Amino acid sequence: MAGHLGTQGSGKKEKLDLKALGKLIVYSKRYLPFIILALILAIGGAVCTIIGPDKIKDLTGSITSGIFLPGGVNMDDVIRYGVTLIIIYAVGLILSYAQNFIMGTITQYTSKRLRTDISRKINALPLNYFDTTTKGDILSVVSNDVDTISQTLSMSMADLISSIALFVGVIVMMFKNDWALALITIGVSMLGFVASAIIATKSQKFFNKKQQDLGKMNGHIEDVYTNHKIVSVFGGRKKETEVFEHINDDLFADNWKSQILSGMMLHSMTFVSNISNILIFTVGISMYNTNVNALGIIMSFIIYARLFSQPLSSFAQSMSSFQQASAASKRVFNLLEQDELIDESNKTIVLENIKGDVIFDNVHFGYSKEKEIIHGFNANIKRGQKIAIVGPTGAGKTTIVNLLMRFYEIDSGDIKIDGTSIKDITRENVHDLFDMILQDTWLFEGTIKENLIFNCQNISDEVVNKAIEAVGLSHFISTLPEGIDTKLSDSLNLSEGQKQQLTIARAMVKDSPLLILDEATSSVDTRTEIIIQNAMDELTKGRTSFIIAHRLSTIKNADVILVVNNGDIIEQGNHESLLKKKGFYADIYNSQFVTM
């Protein structure tokens, strides 16, 4: 999923978004003193790098002049220059390491904070955020975007500053030494820079095409591999292979084109540095043929030329890093700045030990303002009743229980539990009143016991075992090598039905006064379901419970069946009375007995 998004995203060129970068800087402002310190260190390191060649020049001077002196090279001078250089290099080492250390530390702490904030945010967002955003998108923010920020930004921030220092410093030193050679060096380097920039844009085109090809290929093989049975039975193999080969050929072409261009970029940089070396030598010698320390000047310029090309390429690199980082931080802050659930710390009413009367009073609701789904839903549910909600897909069954749980806020009307509006108590309080079991079984990495206890406190093994017994899993779990302490993993290979049994057991452990079952037994076979239902009946005795199921055998025993279509109750009553009515419910139910 994330891979897919990535390939789509890279097709477009990411723009540098200064606002997003600004937010990032504000976010990490607590580290500002350290960042400034790191920048100072970076500049210091650059200065060390710049004055190095100047000392090399002096060293070369004293060596070359030694050729003509009878006493040879003045070793005192050599030692002096050498030691100076050693000190400069050592200081450079310390400064640049200190800078790396500080920036690395800041980066890690910042990305940790980002991850923590995102994880907190996920728990504080209203549920409709998750309806409109895919899981892959949010996940890619946690993993990819935070990583991109930490990797690109830490390097490029420090790089950029030291590059600027290096850039300015090298220009100053070159002009101080010789303006003609300086102009040649700068000119040739610039030329090379422009050339590689041109190649880079060209190769970018092929890289993007390559990414698109890869996306296509991924899509195709995912289709073919997952639908292997269909391809095989319906004889589509040859056809699919042709499509694959077509994409494969495109990929081949874009692959080698993008590769040769990036190779050319690298080689043209070497070529340019060779050319500038040659020019420095030839021009240098013709200009300085009488100067004793010509060689020193030339050697120092060769180092300058190398140093000069460094900031140029790191400018280009920082630019693209900043682009990536700004795009990533835009996505991160987009998530972090989403509206959160309304704060409820001022609510003082607490519902406890409830009896279980539930009233839906003219409830209106739509996931978006334009499209209302529930149009004035009314129901008066007495304590201890077993309520079933049935109806075609999209009728709004799940929406009704979602509103009851206050996963969404209703647009108008009211829902009351024991006469208290659920708006007047906190969401946490509402959640505490309910055991909710959903169709999508959600189990996490951990032991069976951990999954059943979840966040409940002080639960004995006895309670856990009783719940397992009740859902009919005790035989299965006793066959596992570590019983309830067995870790859930892919290799355990639980069937969908077994997972549903576990989530029901989890609800039994929580033991709340109200119960919601949303297609909770849809994957359990009907004989096992009866075992669970008997256990449930024990559990639900005296408790108000809400059951949604499209398998009618699941809900036949309900006290009240609400038949819902298009957000309205169109029929209600128990199984027998609804059959007598010969309406919508009876029609669906009786289609089981049509003889043909």
Place this chain on the structure above:
Amino acid sequence: MIKIFKNFQKKDIFFVLICIGLIVLEVWLDLLMPDYTKNLTAILTAPGEKNISEVWVNGGHMFACAVGSFCAAVATAFFSSQIAANFSRTLRTRLFDKIESFSDAEINRFTVPSLITRTTNDVAQMQMLIAMGMQAMIKAPILAIWAICKISGTSIMWTSAVLIIIGSMLVFIGIIIAICYPKFKKIQRLTDDLNNKARENISGVRVIRAYNAEDYQRNKFESVNDEITRNNLFTSRVMGSLMPLLTLCMNALTLSIYWIAAILINNKSGMPERAQVVEDMTAFTQYSMQVVMAFMMLLMIFIIMPRALVSSKRINEVLDTTPSIVYPKEDKGVSFKGEIEFKNVDFNYPDSKVACLKNISFKVKPGETFAIIGATGCGKTSIINLIPRFYDVTSGEVLIDGVNVKDLSKNELEKTISLAPQKAILFKGDIKSNVGYGPNNDVDIDRVNDALSISESSFIKDLEKGIDSEVAQGGTNFSGGQKQRLSIARAVYKKSKIIIFDDSFSALDYKTDMLVRKNIKEKITDSSIIIVAQRIGTIRNADQIMVIDNGQVVGLGTHKELLNKCKVYKEIALSQLKEEEL
């Protein structure tokens, strides 16, 4: 690793040879340049008037070398990119072909996501190894040896200085990698962990809120976050020393060459010899840089190598697997009527010792509707998997019109059997191409419409583009019930003698379920139909019903017969309907 390069084609090998030639040329030219620098230095250090024209001649030669080296390098880049891209294309084709020949057993063993990564990412790793590594692998040793040969004659002190510096660079890098590598592996694992925890939080958001377990989940996330940060901090601090240390080594190399030059000059008395030292010094500086470069290149290979090794192993695993099911090439030449017979079939899944099916025997007459019912996991799907040979029986026989399925060609099996699988799956494309899926792209529109009406897919009429409506990857733009109906339509479109519906009706509501079955009954008269189901209502009208419990047949007959004689069937029925409704 070496084994995977057997996938090189003749052309690739020829290109590799060309690359070697070009690289030798490039290295020769690169190493020629310092010689001219030496000449230039000689001119410079020579006393008296300088011969300027000679400077330009030398400069010209150097320029020619630079241009030549550049051309050789670009040509190498061309050939190596061809090799890398072609190699990866070959690997992908072979993988795809191989995987297409797999049966379910092999696919399930590798799992689909893993096969996808093997076809794409792992191949990309190999391509990167060749693209970046091959040149380096050829060039680095040539360059290093050649350059060392060139400098070794000049002075032992210089040579040993170079070797010492390179040695210490390697030691630094080695130590840093040795310290960080285990941590990197750990970080990789922790990153997966972190992603899992985040995924868990998002996919379980409703459950977590229903249980007020936000803090519980956050604590789990934070403990991984803490650990990953601790490890990241450690590696970033250690890795942060790498570049400064390498810079120090390079600087130290230059300085020591100069310093040694000073000592060497003082050991010589004559002016020409002394000048010679300076000439050597300039040349040596350049040569030594080349040697250092060569070692850096080798280092890069060692960075890519571990991942490429893993990838090549993963690719070979797929390529070395022999498909467990092989079809006879020749058609048997039977005119099929659609009779199916199982004779004492036993079956266990590969790598599993537990028998999945035990002694299954039954016979479906042409045109009959045959239903299979039983609890989840009892082996219903395993039975029908044996008909189109997704798996082969462990013992016993599966016969179609009296012929063992193992003797039928792939083509004949394809023609005779149609299937709607348990999990409805759609291809990216449009509705038309999904329903009319087959060996080629010609789709009969009338037949598509017929098939859609049989499967009660009236929702298509509400779509703007009708049967030309787009189907997204994985069919995500359709609901479960809609996908199921399209999948039924596809099975019907094919007009095979045998049509299998594997639990295809359970996602439909009772009424649609009934209507679809009624349509099939009325419109498809000359095909044998096998229905796997959980609901009694779905199968009560079948000609024969087989009840499976724990992989064994516990009942076979009509609805009425089974109610009387089969206890399991009666239990299932009573769990869904009342006594009087049966």
